[in-house]
Amino acid sequence: MHEKEMFQNIHEDIDFKSSLNPEQLSAVENIEGPLLVLAGAGTGKTKVLTSRIANILLKGTFPSQILAVTFTNKAAREMADRVAKATGGRSDGIWLGTFHSIASRILRSHAPAVGLKTNFIIIDTSDQLRLLKQIIVEMNIDEKKWNAKKLAAIIGKWKDKGLMPDKVGSSEYCDFGGHSAIELYRIYQARLIALNAVDFGDLLLYNLILLQNNDDILKNYQRRFKYILVDEYQDTNLCQYLWLRLLAQGNQNICCVGDDDQSIYGWRGAEVGNILRFERDFKGASVVRLERNYRSTSHILTAASELISNNKDRLGKTLWTKDNEGDPLKLIAVWDDREEARFVADEIESLQQTKGHSLSQMAVLVRAGFQTRSFEERFIAHSIPYKVVGGLRFYERAEIKDIIAYLRLMNQSSDDLAFERIINVPKRGIGDSTLKSFRDFGRSNGNLSMLDSARAMLQDGILKGKIGNSVENFISLIDKWRNLPEEMTVVEFVETVLKESAYIEMLKAEDSMEAEGRIENIKELLRALEEFETIENFLEHVSLVSDIDMLNQDNMVGIMTMHAAKGLEFETVFLPGWEEGLFPSQRSVDESGTKGVEEERRLAYVGITRAKKRAYILYAANRRVYNQFQSSIPSRFIEELPEGSIEKINMGNGLSFRKESSESYDSIKQRYKSEDSAKQSSIPSMNTTKKTNGNFTVGQRVFHVKFGYGKVTNLSGNQLDVHFDKAGTKKVIETYVEAV
DNA sequence: CTGTTTAGGCTTTTT
């Protein structure tokens, strides 16, 4: 097909004028020069981005001349799909991906320029912490007080700002257990280089350094990328900003789409200020505001707008909609988190059964991961299908990480972190002291990798006996796998490793329900592996994509954090846990004061604006924290909601609404604290009533929705130990089993 | 070196 025809085809597929409003159209049509699009929630931001890319292609630009960056893989995927659709598949070759994946791609082409080899590995957070911990221990720092997480946070902040150790100003001297944090940062970076590894922050940091220090490389990319597009611009950190600015300085064709009101990643270095800098740094930049909302009813929009107007630090915009008023937001006061979950479950059932609403159009959006628990328990009891989004990530499960560690060691024998992980999994009788001897030997013999140290120690006869044999066997396995025929597929290769390492055997020997689940996960991994040609490709994917693409568009209620919900929309949204301390989170308030509260408020704004038609906000008078009841007071955000757009429902046991009482915050808090002890005694009595309903005895047969039939082996309070016929022994709450 | 017990921390949010 000739190019001319090709672009005609594109043209036929897009009909900008009829489907875009004037503001959107101007953002799509003005492709030359810097442009900032301030796009409120639900104003068609993705549509603008994809149409703009299509339009750029239509003007005759090659796909490879376009750079489009997002923050999440989900957003990248969606954009890729939509652009492909809009252009009839003529978009192949666009540099479209997350900041990290684009950065990784560029860094791989120039790895030697920053002291890495092309096959560098990308370590995840847990590897990073292990490495930092090793350094902390070696430096004799009190690890209890100065833990690896703290150090990771300090180093991460510098990386977010684009600072290598030598660029961190000495004025920023930061004490870490009697040592300079800068010095520890330097050691950490050196250790990473020795491992031929980078962490997440490095991907971006090294990219910036690469462009700053190599004019020829910079010029090359400036020429290549004629058009740059950035999604969720408000979430960029300084390092990303500087990187973008360098790349865009060539053609000045950069389009950033963002919403200052949806900036919720300040805690990981995002700087809303980048929006304000834009007009200053890019001379002659145009600004387009998208304020017409196509998603929500006016009640929802009003409530969200009113709430966010309490923030001082914002550019300010007015969202409007032609949609009708819809239902007011429902504000529900409940006694505790169980009643909260019960209300939501009942409401979901009624919406589904009496109104025929689809479960996939409902979502529970929580502040923190632990809140999902009570909903899961309740949904299981109601047999409501649900999916916890972003809980434990697939690639983070122990068995998956083990397998990946085997592959990493194959890929690169210097990968000590991988070596340490699997040398004794399955058990080979090689423990901490042996590992330490490898490390010490390596360090005193010219920085040998642990695998090479083990090899040398065998040869020198330092390792012998039982352990020696065991290590020898392990090494010969590795060597054998290395020499497997090239034409083997990745799946075949991994199957061989699984079999010969006796990994599957180990799981089978465990003979537990848990081990069975692990084997299932490994099977899932093998399925995912089919897509990859080489191990390198797969490892790259694993490091940059946190979860397997489960194409579950099934009819399930989503349970997720508000952070994870950004960019999504649902007909009905449940927002539980609007209590002081939880939302806004105590930590944000304590650590970042007003700024922290404002970020939490933006999060609330994001939460509410996910709803198209219905939003429920719930708050409980008591909440289990580490399974202990704590009384709580309603979130300050609740009284910021406009009276006219909310309907209050008190479930009898819930707190009164703050506006209805003249009591001060503190006095309410005081009252509930003292009442709590009194009410505590009423809770057990409620439970005992339930207990007499179905008083279980040891030895009794019971049925559980998830685990099937089983026998009670022990009981304490409302908790039963049940030995299930198929699922093994579990602790369950008695309300979830029924007597048979 | 392994397996069991115990103490302590943990619950923000993610590439």
Next chain:
DNA sequence: GCCTAAACAG
């Protein structure tokens, strides 16, 4: 309440 890491016993 759950998980992990350290401590201890075998």
